[in-house]
Amino acid sequence: MHIGAAEQASGLPAKTIRYYEDIGLLIPARQQNGYRDYGRTDVHKLAFLKRARGLGFSIEDCRALMSLYGDRNRASADGKALAHTHLHRIEAKIAELEGLRGVLAHLVDACHGDARPDCPILDDLAGLLEGQA
């Protein structure tokens, strides 16, 4: 199966599939003409990678997950640990963004937003609140 077909079957762009080969995530066989040759297992792995990336796992996480994926003697605890760590990262990111959202919503709310120049948003950025305190 050529890379174009693997692209259709896995949902990953050919560019990405080649990149994954570059970094050693999934190295396919080659035909005599040099074309990459993907088998059914390869396509499964590509779809696996797509799903894992879609869940926000880093490439290095994916490497570890792929290793577990192909390991019959794996411990489910290992997969769980990876997912758990990743979940914590996501929760931390959410908390960070919620903090930003709070500040921004407050500022947007406080700004009348007309043609006049006085703007609490720019004032906050300029640190005038501290300056006036």
Add this chain to the structure above:
Amino acid sequence: MHIGAAEQASGLPAKTIRYYEDIGLLIPARQQNGYRDYGRTDVHKLAFLKRARGLGFSIEDCRALMSLYGDRNRASADGKALAHTHLHRIEAKIAELEGLRGVLAHLVDACHGDARPDCPILDDLAGLLEGQA
């Protein structure tokens, strides 16, 4: 004021301050020996940039905000529009991450996480749920 002092005063690393000059965000005066020379206004602007970046505004947003910052005839509506757009981006990102969190929390919860190899997390990534349906 040398860059080291500006670093202390603004809270931005010297590397970042130089980078901001490279991309034309804040170009300081130079002393005769070639050293950068930051004045009080420059330090204010650096602190302004630090605050804006800390709120997650992109560099291009910061460029626009800086322009408004220095414009006596600005309309507060412009600042509000930038902040509003940014707020929407953050909310969209939060929603996306909350989706991921939901899926991951579910998977982590479903995985017993012991020495046995069967792992709902890896099964999900492998698309076995669809395969079995």
Add this chain to the structure above:
DNA sequence: TATAAAGCCTCCTGCGACTGGAAGGTCAAG
């Protein structure tokens, strides 16, 4: 059979927003 189009290959560059490091100039203190 000739040719055009599609698909494949490798290699290089760029994105955003820095960060680290090398090689070298400048300045104040001992």
Add this chain to the structure above:
DNA sequence: CTTGACCTTCCAGTCGCAGGAGGCTTTATA
């Protein structure tokens, strides 16, 4: 006069690809 801190410029690397150039091979059509 030397040491060390501080400054300069420039280059490379980060992450995860995407875009494009230039050149094969294969396939489809006239």
